[in-house]
Amino acid sequence: xxxxxxxxxxxxxxxxxxxxxxxxxxxxxxxxxxxxxxxxxxxxxxxxxxxxxxxxxxxxxxxxxxxxxxxxxxxxxxxxxxxxxxxxxxxxxxxxxxxxxxxxxxxxxxxxxxxxxxxxxxxxxxxxxxxxxxxxxxxxxxxxxxxxxxxxxxxxxxxxxxxxxxxxxxxxxxxxxxxxxxxxxxxxxxxxxxxxxxxxxxxxxxxxxxxxxxxxxxxxxxxxxxxxxxxxxxxxxxxxxxxxxxxxxxxxxxxxxxxxxxxxxxxxxxxxxxxxxxxxxxxxxxxxxxxxxxxxxxxxxxxxxxxxxxxxxxxxxxxxxxxxxxxxxxxxxxxxxxxxxxxxxxxxxxxxxxxxxxxxxxxxxxxxxxxxxxxxxxxxxxxxxxxxxxxxxxxxxxxxxxxxxxxxxxxxxxxxxxxxxxxxxxxxxxxxxxxxxxxxxxxxxxxxxxxxxxxxxxxxxxxxxxxxxxxxxxxxxxxxxxxxxxxxxxxxxxxxxxxxxxxxxxxxxxxxxxxxxxxxxxxxxxxxxxxx
Numbered sequence: 036x037x038x039x040x041x042x043x044x045x046x047x048x049x050x051x052x053x054x055x056x057x058x059x060x061x062x063x064x065x066x067x068x069x070x071x072x073x074x075x076x077x078x079x080x081x082x083x084x085x086x087x088x089x090x091x092x093x094x095x096x097x098x099x100x101x102x103x104x105x106x107x108x109x110x111x112x113x114x115x116x117x118x119x120x121x122x123x124x125x126x127x128x129x130x131x132x133x134x135x136x137x138x139x140x141x142x143x144x145x146x147x148x149x150x151x152x153x154x155x156x157x158x159x160x161x162x163x164x165x166x167x168x169x170x171x172x173x174x175x176x177x178x179x180x181x182x183x184x185x186x187x188x189x190x191x192x193x194x195x196x197x198x199x200x201x202x203x204x205x206x207x208x209x210x211x212x213x214x215x216x217x218x219x220x221x222x223x224x225x226x227x228x229x230x231x232x233x234x235x236x237x238x239x240x241x242x243x244x245x246x247x248x249x250x251x252x253x254x255x256x257x258x259x260x261x262x263x264x265x266x267x268x269x270x271x272x273x274x275x276x277x278x279x280x281x282x283x284x285x286x287x288x289x290x291x292x293x294x295x296x297x298x299x300x301x302x303x304x305x306x307x308x309x310x311x312x313x314x315x316x317x318x319x320x321x322x323x324x325x326x327x328x329x330x331x332x333x334x335x336x337x338x339x340x341x342x343x344x345x346x347x348x349x350x351x352x353x354x355x356x357x358x359x360x361x362x363x364x365x366x367x368x369x370x371x372x373x374x375x376x377x378x379x380x381x382x383x384x385x386x387x388x389x390x391x392x393x394x395x396x397x398x399x400x401x402x403x404x405x406x407x408x409x410x411x412x413x414x415x416x417x418x419x420x421x422x423x424x425x426x427x428x429x430x431x432x433x434x435x436x437x438x439x440x441x442x443x444x445x446x447x448x449x450x451x452x453x454x455x456x457x458x459x460x461x462x463x464x465x466x467x468x469x470x471x472x473x474x475x476x477x478x479x480x481x482x483x484x485x486x487x488x489x490x491x492x493x494x495x496x497x498x499x500x501x502x503x504x505x506x507x508x509x510x511x512x513x514x515x516x517x518x519x520x521x522x523x524x525x526x527x528x529x530x531x532x533x534x535x536x537x538x539x540x541x542x543x544x545x546x547x548x549x550x551x552x553x554x555x556x557x558x559x560x561x562x563x564x565x566x567x
Contacts, residue, residue: 058503061499062499065492065495065496065499068492069492069496072488072489072492076489084123084124085112085121085122085123085124086121086122086123086124086127087114087119087120087121088100088111088120088121088122088127088130088131089119089120089140090118090119091118091119091187092117092118092119092120092140093118094117096139096140097113097117097118097120099139099140100120100134100139100140101113101120103134103137103139104120104122104130109122109123109126109130110122110123164194168192168194171192171237171238172190172191172192174237175190175192175233175234175237175238176188176189176190178233178237179212179214179230179233182226182230183220184216184217184220184221184222184226185214185215185216185217186215186216186217187214187215188212188213188214188215189212189213190210190211190212190234191210191211191212192208192209192210192238192241193208193209193210194208194238194239195207195208205240206240207240207241207242207245208238208239208240208241208245209241209245209246209247210234210238210241210245210246210247211246211247212230212234212246212247212248212249213249213250213251214248214249214250214251214256215250215251216250216251216252221275221278221279221282222256223275223279224259224272224275227248227256227257227258228258228259230248230256231243231246231248231258234246243258244258246258255271256271257271257272259271259272273309273311276309276311276399277307277309280307280309280399280401281305281306281307284305284307284404284406284436284440285303285304285305287436288303288305288406288408288432288433288436289301289303291432292408292410292429292432295429296410296411299411300410300411300413301408301409301410301411302408302409302466303406303407303408304406304407304408305404305405305406305407306404306405306407307401307403307404307405308401308402308403308404309398309399309400309401309402310398310399310400310401310402310442310445311398311399312396312398313395313396313397313398314394314395314396315393315394315395315396316393316394317391317392317393317394318390318391318392318393318394319389319390319391319392320388320389320390320391320392321387321388321389321390322387322388322390323387323388324386324387324388330385331385331386331387331388332385332386332387333383333384333385334384334385334386335383335384336381336382336383336384337380337381337382337383338379338380338381338382339378339379339380339381340377340378340379340380341376341377341378341379342375342376342377342378343375343376343377344375344376400442400444400445401440401441401442402441402442402445403441403445403458404437404440404441404458405458405459405460406433406436406437406458406459406460407460407462408429408433408459408460408461408462409462409463409464409466410426410429410461410462410463411463411464411465411466412463412465415465415466416465418463418464418465421463426461426463429461430456430459430461433459433461434452434455434456434459437450437455437458437459438450438455
């Protein structure tokens, strides 16, 4: 065993001594890196993966849940300004059940279940009315939050007391609603009208005109389409139509250019001028059937030609100075001389196209359009990395969209290329203000940089091992070549040709005796020693 260990130690020592200084540094650094990386990966792998237990909590609710978790000895983390609390992943489901059994989280709202749990004879009428309004607000808020695109809602209802006097006008209720719209979502008018109808039917004696709805950005949503008779009669509706048209064009351009350049490489903005005029008119037009010759269809035609020639014809006309007299016309003799008479008359009746039109033109026509596009080059810091041909392709695409989107009614003549180019702006520059997408990434687990670092270290170690193996093989080949150098053969005389003498015969006999009969050989040796 010691011999094997000694041989291993000798080989390792010889291997280390034969390495260069650079090789020794690389080997030591590789071993140290592997050890450190193993420790880091072990620590990260052994850490607990934290995931959200509840989101969108108030500070009070977060504090209560944190206190309960600490009492149970469960590790937890608070994130996103105290609105999110995280716990180990494997305990999420069980904790939700346990906390729900304890009545957590408590939102502080009262719903209709409160009356079933706390009904009693000690409640006054005023207390009952207050709780009833509160419960109605909570239930209505839950209904609104169930709609698509609405993250949260706050409802305030005012229910006036009934008058005790007969004949007085019954007071009306009112409601104020604040919506929290999800990012990127826009309520259309049908959904807004549905909200008004829902609230009006949920609260007694509440007219739709006494409801006010707005979102977190102080944008009011008006009820239209019933009394006004036109969807675009109100200013807010016109803004919504304009925004929807611009949004559709922007989405179309963003999708097209994003496919070509990359979704994070293009930013599109669209501005438009919309005509909201709704026109109803009647037209009675008269047009020729043959527009080239400006003629109609001949319905009837009459031609009359009269001629007369003979002797003794008296000249026509009346001599005198009257209105129908011929001035200084000499009276001819009766029946003297010859005379000619010719009369030509043509009557043609034609028919033309008589057109009656009743035209109702709808609104929402695009009078003008502007498109602004910002493109980040493939290499953000090198604008020249985006070829000029690609920029021209983008401008051609945008030109086609502008030409086909603008209503032809507002163009006295087709738009020229210079006019279309003036409505388009394409800017090529790096996006210095671009922010990374904020995702609710769950903490825990091995981060990406650890995998990248480990991969780089493994590749470096693999390259070092391959290089050392190749170098070792090269050294072995050189040693084999050194040992294979031809040498002079050593000539040894043949033993069989040796001449036997008396001494050699005796020596062979003694060797045979020592081998076959060691006892007799020992006695012989003693006798020789005694004689001497």
